[in-house]
Amino acid sequence: xFNVLRDLFRHDGRxxxxxxxxxxxxxxxxxxxxxxxxxxxxxxxxxxxxxSAKYLLGTNSQGQDVFWYATAAIRNSLLIGIVAASLxxxxxxLVALIAGYRGGRTDRVLxxxxxxxxxxxxxxxxxxxxxxxxxxMGILELxxxxxxxxxxxxxxxxxAQILSLREREFTKTAILSGMTSxxxxxxxxxxxxxxxxxxxxxxxxxxxIGTEIVLAVFGLSSLETPTLGTxxxxxxxxxxxxxxxxxxxxxxxxxxxxxxLSLYMLSVSISDFLDPRTRLQVIKAKx
Amino acid sequence: xxxxxxxxxPRLFQYLVVVFVGTTIVFISTRLTPADPVQQTIQRITxxxxxxxxxxxxxxARTLRELYGLEGGVLxxxxxxxxxxxxxxxxxSYTYFPTPVIQLIGTSLPWTLGLLSLSSIMAWLAxxxxxxLAGYAGQARWAKWLEGVVMIIRPIPYYIVALLALILxxxxxxxxxxxxxxxxxxxxxxxWDVVVSVAKHAFLPAAxxxxxxxxxxxxxxKSLASxxxxxxxxxxxxxxxxxxGKLVFQYTIRNAMLPQITGLALALGQLLSGALVVEYVFSxxxxxxxxxxxxxxxxxxxxxxxxxxxxxxIATGVLVIDLMYPLFDxxxxxx
Numbered sequence: 103x104f105n106v107l108r109d110l111f112r113h114d115g116r117x118x119x120x121x122x123x124x125x126x127x128x129x130x131x132x133x134x135x136x137x138x139x140x141x142x143x144x145x146x147x148x149x150x151x152x153x154s155a156k157y158l159l160g161t162n163s164q165g166q167d168v169f170w171y172a173t174a175a176i177r178n179s180l181l182i183g184i185v186a187a188s189l190x191x192x193x194x195x196l197v198a199l200i201a202g203y204r205g206g207r208t209d210r211v212l213x214x215x216x217x218x219x220x221x222x223x224x225x226x227x228x229x230x231x232x233x234x235x236x237x238x239m240g241i242l243e244l245x246x247x248x249x250x251x252x253x254x255x256x257x258x259x260x261x262a263q264i265l266s267l268r269e270r271e272f273t274k275t276a277i278l279s280g281m282t283s284x285x286x287x288x289x290x291x292x293x294x295x296x297x298x299x300x301x302x303x304x305x306x307x308x309x310x311i312g313t314e315i316v317l318a319v320f321g322l323s324s325l326e327t328p329t330l331g332t333x334x335x336x337x338x339x340x341x342x343x344x345x346x347x348x349x350x351x352x353x354x355x356x357x358x359x360x361x362x363l364s365l366y367m368l369s370v371s372i373s374d375f376l377d378p379r380t381r382l383q384v385i386k387a388k389x
Numbered sequence: 390x391x392x393x394x395x396x397x398x399p400r401l402f403q404y405l406v407v408v409f410v411g412t413t414i415v416f417i418s419t420r421l422t423p424a425d426p427v428q429q430t431i432q433r434i435t436x437x438x439x440x441x442x443x444x445x446x447x448x449x450a451r452t453l454r455e456l457y458g459l460e461g462g463v464l465x466x467x468x469x470x471x472x473x474x475x476x477x478x479x480x481x482s483y484t485y486f487p488t489p490v491i492q493l494i495g496t497s498l499p500w501t502l503g504l505l506s507l508s509s510i511m512a513w514l515a516x517x518x519x520x521x522l523a524g525y526a527g528q529a530r531w532a533k534w535l536e537g538v539v540m541i542i543r544p545i546p547y548y549i550v551a552l553l554a555l556i557l558x559x560x561x562x563x564x565x566x567x568x569x570x571x572x573x574x575x576x577x578x579x580x581w582d583v584v585v586s587v588a589k590h591a592f593l594p595a596a597x598x599x600x601x602x603x604x605x606x607x608x609x610x611k612s613l614a615s616x617x618x619x620x621x622x623x624x625x626x627x628x629x630x631x632x633x634g635k636l637v638f639q640y641t642i643r644n645a646m647l648p649q650i651t652g653l654a655l656a657l658g659q660l661l662s663g664a665l666v667v668e669y670v671f672s673x674x675x676x677x678x679x680x681x682x683x684x685x686x687x688x689x690x691x692x693x694x695x696x697x698x699x700x701x702x703i704a705t706g707v708l709v710i711d712l713m714y715p716l717f718d719x720x721x722x723x724x
Binding site (some may be wrong): 140 | 406411414418421425540544546549553559637655658659661666685692694703704
């Protein structure tokens with residue numbers, strides 16, 4: 103495992119870029135523990151100051167230090183992403199294992215529902231749910247809600263993998279030697295799809311972070327908690343761009359782009375590595 | 390006959406499943422939430438300073454419950470939701486009382502449909518063609534550069550793309566109008582002037598959607614095309630001296646395109662979500678803007694109506710694409 107990651111880091115520029123940027127962003131999130139201000143209080147610092155040595159990324163119209171606010175925002179956005187991604191992995195893997203292994207009618211019914219989830223216009227549905235929960239939703243609840251709606255596409259991918267595993271020799275050997283379905287699925291098939299689960303989890307985190315931003319911009323996230331979305335919400339709300347307080351709005355936008363880009367590069371690099379065909383192409387191109 | 394049975398009926402069935410699952414999700418999620426829309430509405434009215442005596446409040450709550458379909462047991466409520474969906478009667482808007490929700494949606498929907506269909510087709514075509522060409526070209530330098538640029542743009546969410554476009558065109562390059570759908574004070578008549586104004590106003594929202602959405606199609610198509618190029622029949626075609634145009638378009642792109650059409654059907658819901666966000670950023674008078682108003686005003690009926698209608702619109706869109714699929718894939722036609 104470690105060797106694979108080291109090789110990816112050495113030979114794949116995308117992985118190296120994604121990894122470095124992501125580690126940098128996580129470092130910023132960890133810095134939050136040293137935050138000298140209480141971010142829930144306004145006017146702890148002078149308002150609207152441009153970036154300087156004292157206020158690294160300036161201050162906003164609510165009298166908060168943008169740099170430290172951003173560290174909290176990254177931490178919370180990542181937290182929502184991780185909660186949602188891990189929970190939706192559980193749903194996706196369960197659906198995929200059952201549908202893929204049982205096949206037949208179970209598969210058709212489950213995939214029919216799954217496809218409905220895939221094509222449903224998520225935003226209006228999420229808006230409906232979030233506006234019912236408004237004011238009562240913390241970041242954890244938000245993560246759970248996003249998990250409930252974010253599993254379908256990945257379940258499809260994982261199921262496709264299981265379908266091909268089911269036709270392989272070792273499955274038949276396992277069944278003939280008397281293993282129960284549950285043990286075949288969990289013991290023999292699950293280990294093969296774990297890398298795929300990791301790659302989809304990374305994608306899901308960036309989907310969740312993007313969706314949180316949209317919900318926050320509509321005023322539906324928990325607006326008192328600093329996240330990348332609420333940071334954009336408040337800066338747009340205070341007309342930061344019109345007033346020329348560019349450091350307030352650009353900070354979350356740039357961080358969001360870097361974060362999502364780094365996650366994307368990581369997942370592309372990992373899924374390219376998982377696909378033997380592209381791995382062969384890379385070897386051909388190099389050799 | 391076999392075509393009807395093996396292709397058409399399953400598709401129609403899936404259409405019904407999508408609408409059914411969507412309606413059920415909407416129903417469950419509105420019931421599971423602790424917030425009571427009736428209490429919320431009453432609170433908002435009393436917060437505005439009006440005094441109501443308790444009997445009147447009780448009466449008011451009862452009519453609201455009926456309006457929101459909250460009367461009776463769970464099954465009856467569920468049936469009421471279906472009745473509202475089938476008759477298109479989502480009650481009256483709270484914000485624009487007493488305009489019916491369906492009428493508000495009716496005026497906004499054409500803008501969204503226009504923006505959505507135009508930009509998704511453009512993004513899909515551009516991504517598929519460029520991706521096909523890049524996949525055919527393989528290791529050529531321009532293909533690698535293009536892929537690099539697309540790799541950077543592809544993961545960025547629609548909202549961020551639109552916001553960056555807004556900042557860029559509002560401050561540095563004020564050529565295109567950044568809000569609305571046509572010049573203020575213009576009447577909607579079919580004259581050259583109005584058409585130009587509408588096109589200019591649609592440019593930035595549509596461009597954000599195309600730029601934000603193209604990458605997915607490009608990258609998928611490139612990998613599809615590069616596997617097709619490696620097939621023997623392409624090699625034989627090349628050895629037989631076929632023209633390059635024929636090789637690229639008829640041999641490679643046409644055959645690699647089929648999964649892309651399925652992909653378009655599956656991505657339709659996401660595309661609509663993207664369009665709603667972009668409309669909000671550019672104050673484009675479609676469903677997205679209406680949805681935003683519904684949220685800020687706490688207009689439960691309107692939010693509900695927009696959600697249910699989006700589900701139907703997307704399911705129908707998927708069905709239309711599915712039904713067009715045989716045009717592209719002769720194997721389905723002649724089965």
